[in-house]
Amino acid sequence: MYQQVLDPVADSLGWSSLVAALPLAVLFVLLGGVRMRAWQASLIALAVALAVAVWTYGMPADQALLAGAEGAAFGFFPILWIVINAIWVYNMTVETGHFDVLRRTFAQVSDDRRIQAILIAFSFGALIEALAGFGTPVAVTSVMLIALGFEPLKAAVVALTANTAPVAFGAMATPVLTLGKVTGQDSDTLGAMVGRQTPILAVFVPLVLVLIVDGRRGLRETWPAAVLCGAAFGLAQYGTSNFVSVPLADVVASLVSAAAVVALVRLRRPHTPPRPAVVAGGAADEPTPEFAARVERAGSGAESAPDSRADVVRAYAPYAIIIAVFVVCQIDGVKDQLDRATRTFGWPGLHLTSASGKPLASVTFTLNYLTTPGTQMLVAGLLTMAALGVGFGRALRAYGATLNQLKWAILTVMAVLALAFVMNASGQTITLGTWMAGAGGAFALLSPILGWLGTAVTGSDTSSNSLFGALQITAAEKADLSPVLMAATNSSGGVLGKMVSPQNLAIAAAAVGLDGREGDIFRRVVLWSLLFLAGMCVLSGLQSTGVLDWMVP
Template sequence: MYQQVLDPVAGSLAWSAAVAAVPLLLLFVLLGALKMTAWKASLISLAVSVAVAVLVYGMPVGQTLLAATEGAAFGFFPILWIVINAIWVYQMTVETGHFDVLRRSFSSVSDDQRIQAIIIAFSFGALIEALAGFGTPVAVTSVMLMALGFKPLKAAVLALVANTAPVAFGAMATPIITLGKVTGLDSDDLGAMVGRQTPILALLVPLALVAIVDGKRGMRETWPVAVICGVVFAVAQYATSNFLSVPLADVVASLLSAAAVVGVVRVWRPRNSYSEAVAASTATGGGGTSGGSVGTVDELDGRDSRADVVKAYAPYAIIIAVFVVCQISAVKKLLEAATFSIAWPGLNVVTADGEPLSLTKFSLNLLTTPGTQMLIAGLLTMIALRLSAPRALKAYGVTLHQLRWAIVTVMTVLALAFVMNLSGQTITLGTWMAGAGTAFALLSPILGWLGVAVTGSDTSANSLFGALQVTAADQAGLSQLLMAASNSSGGVLGKMISPQNLAIAAAAVGLDGKEGEIFRRVVLWSLGFLVLMCALSALQATPVLSWMVPS
C-alpha cells in the first residue's frame, strides 16, 4: 500500500509543488519550445513523473508502474474508443464520396470560410460535444473544415479553440454530474452556476474564430454573424441550464445558434467573401483517398441530387439519433447492466488522510460509453450509405493507421496523469494553490485549467479537484458552489492545450508530429480566456457580481 504525501520536499508545500510541476512544465516546453513530437514529449515527461513519484514522493516502483498502466488503459477506453469510431464514420463518408457532397452542401449555406468556421467549428462542434465529448468534436470538425478548403493547421486550431464554451456541458453534462458526485453539491445548482460563467466565453469564441481565419479584417466584415451566434448560444446555454435541463444545455444552444447563423446569412452577407485555395487532396485528412465518387451531381445545374444530400447528412443524423435514444432513462438503465467497476489489480493507494482513492477503480462501461454508441452509429451508417463490409473494414484500417501516433500519445499522457494523480503530485499543486485564502477565488479556474491540461478531460479534472475546491472555499469563507463551478468553467480552457487533444487534432488533419506548432497557435487563446474566467470568478466572489451566484 502507498499513502500519499503532500509535502515530501523538506516538509514544504511550496517546494513540493515546485517539484510536482516539473513533469507538466517539461511536457509543454518540449511541445512548444523544442517542437518535439507529442508522443516523444509525453514519453519523456512520463519518465520524469515516474522518477518524481518514486524518488521524491516515495511511491513504490510497482505501484507507480501500475498507476501508469491504469492511465494508459483509461486513455484507450473510453477516450480513444470514442475518437477511433468517430473518425471511422468520417472515413466511410470519404470512402463513398459523400463527404464531398456534405462539403458542397455547407458551401451552399455560405461560401465565406469565416462563417463556415462559426457554423461548423462552434455550433456543429458544440452539438457533437453535447452528445459525445472526449475529443470527438475536435476530430470531426477539423476534417470537415479541411473538406471545405481550410489548411490543415488552421482547421486544427479552429476546432480546438471552438471546443471551449460547450465542454462543461459535454457528453450530456457528464463533467457537471461528476462534479456533483465528488462535492456532494446538487448537480442542477452546479449546472446553473456554470451556466452563468461559460456563456461569457460563448460571446467571444465566434469572434475569436473569425480572427483566426481572417484577422482584423474578418472581425470587421463578419462581426454581426459572430456576435449573433455568440449571443444566441450564450442566452440559450444560460436559460437551458438554469430553467430547463442541465444535460440539454449544449444541445439547445448549438441548434439555436446554428439556426441563427443560417437565418442571418439568408438576409445579410459580408461585403467580401473570404476563402483560401487548398489542394483538393487535403480533404482526405491525410488518411486514405475516396473509394469513388457518388457520381450524382446534376449535369444541368451542377447541384447534388437530393438523395445524395440526404445520405451525406445521414451519418450525423444517425449519431444524434443513437445518442438521444441512449439517453432515454429506460434505455440507459438497460445499457448500464453492462457496466462493471473493478479495482485495478495490485494497485493499492490511499490519500494522505488514509482514505481509499476512487481513482484505483476502473469502470468498464461497455454500452453506455459514447465510443460504443458511436460504433453502433457507424454500423448504421454502413447500411445508410450502402457500404460493403470489406470497404467498411478498409476504412477502419485507414482510421487506425491515421491515429497510430495519437493512440500512443493519448495513452502515454493519461499514464502521466495517473502517475501524477495517484502519487500525490497533482494534489500537492492543488493544495498549495488552495492556501491562497480569499484570493483563491481568482485562482480557482486555474486549478480546473491545470487538471484538464493534464488529463484532457473536464470530467477528470472535476473528479480530481472538485472536493478540494469545496474544502478551500470553506477555509477561505467563499461560496462552495462558485468555487466548484469555477473548476469546471476554468477547465474548459485547458482542453485546447491538452496533449491528448493536440494529438487527436494533429492526427485528424494529417499533421502527426506537428503538435508543438498547433500548441503555439492555441496557447495564447487558452491563457487569454483563462485570465477572463479568473477575473469573472474573482468578481463573482465579491459584491460586484455576487448576484450571479444562485442563493
C-alpha cells in the same frame, strides 16, 4: 500500501509544488519550445512523473507503474473508444462521398471562409461535442474546413479554439454529472452555475475565430455574424442548462446558433475576402503539395449537378442517427438496463491511500461497456452502415484506416493519461492544488487555473473534475466561498485547457495530416487559451464578491 505525502521536499508545500510541476513543465516545453512530437514529449514527461513519484514522493516503483498502467487503460477506454468510433463513422461518410455532400451544403450557406469557420467549427463542432466529446469535434470539423479550402494548420487552430465553450456540457454533460458525483453537490445546480459562466465565454469565441481566419479586417466585416452566433449560443446554453435539461444544453445551443447564423446570412451576405487569410495574426503558411492535391480532390466535381434531396438526407443521416441513439440511451429505463453490463473492480495490485489515510477512489476501474458514449457511437456506426449502404468489408477497412490514422494520437493519449494517473496517485497534483488552495479568499481568482491545469494534462474536462472537484469544495469551505461556485468554476476553467492538451493536439494533428507538428499548433493556440483563462479568473473572482454574487444559484 502507499500513503500520499503532500510536502515531501523539506516539509514545504511551496518547494514540493515546484518539484511536482516538473512533469508538466517538461511536457509543455518539449511541445512548445523544442517542437518535439507529442507522443515523444508525453513519454518523456511520463518518465519524469515516474521519477518524481518514486524518488521524491517515495512511492514504490511497482505502485507507480501500476498507476500509469491504469491511466493508459483509462485513456483507451472510454476516451479513445469514443474518438475511434466517432472518426470511423466520419471516415465511412468520406468513403461513400456523403461527406462531400455535407460539405457542399455548408458551402452553399456562405462562401465566406469566416462565416464557414463560425458555422462549422463553432456551431457544428458544438453539436458533435454535445454527442461525443473527447476530441471528436476537433477531428471532424478540422477536416471539414480543409475540404472547404482551409490550410491544414489553420484548420487545426480554428477547430481547437472553437472547442471551448461547449466542452463543460459535452458528451451529454458528462463533465458536469461527474463533478456532481465527486463533490456531492447537485448536478443540476452545478450545471446551472456552469451555465452562468461558459455562455459569457461563448460570446467571444466566434469573434476570436474570425480574427484568427482573417485578422482585423475579418473582425470588422463579419462581427455581426460572430456576435449573433455567440450570443444565440450563450443564451440557449444558459436557458437550457438552468430551466430545461443540463445534458441537452449543448444540443439546443448548437442548433440555435447555427440557425441564427444561417438566417442572418440569408438576409445579408458578407463580402468574401479576395486574399488568403492568416492564422492568429501571423503570416499565412504556404500550403504543402499534399494539401494542394487534397484541395483539388475535394473540389473535384464541385461544378457537377446539384445534389439530390435524397443525397442530402443521407449525408445528414449519420448525425441524426447519432442524436437518436444518444437520446434513446439517456432514457432512464433504457439507461438502467444498459447499466447492468457495467463492471467495477479495483485495479490489480494497486493500493493507495490519501495523506489522511483514506482509500483513494482512483484505484477503482469502471468498465461501462454499454453506457459509454463510445459503444453508443459504435451502434450508431452500425446503423450508419445500413443507412449509407456500406458493406461489412468496406466498413472494416474504414475501421482499420481509422486506427492507422490515429495510431500516434492513441499512443499520446495513453501516455498523457498514464502521466496524469501517476501524478494523481503519488500526490503531485494534490500538492499543486493544496498549495493554490492556500490563497484564502483570493482562491476564487485561482480556481479556474486548477480546472485548466487538469484538462491541459488529461485532455478531458471530465477527468479534471474528477481530479480537482473535491479539492475545490474543500478550498471553498476553508476560504468561506461558495462550494457550488468553486466546483463549477473548475469545470468552466477546464474547458480552456482543452485546446492546449497534448491529446487534443495529437488528434488535431492526425486529422489534418500534420503528425509531428503538434508544437506548431500549440504555439498558435496557447495565447488564446491563456487569454480566455484570465477572463474566466476575473469572472470567478467577481462572482465570489458582491459585484456578481447574484449569479450564483
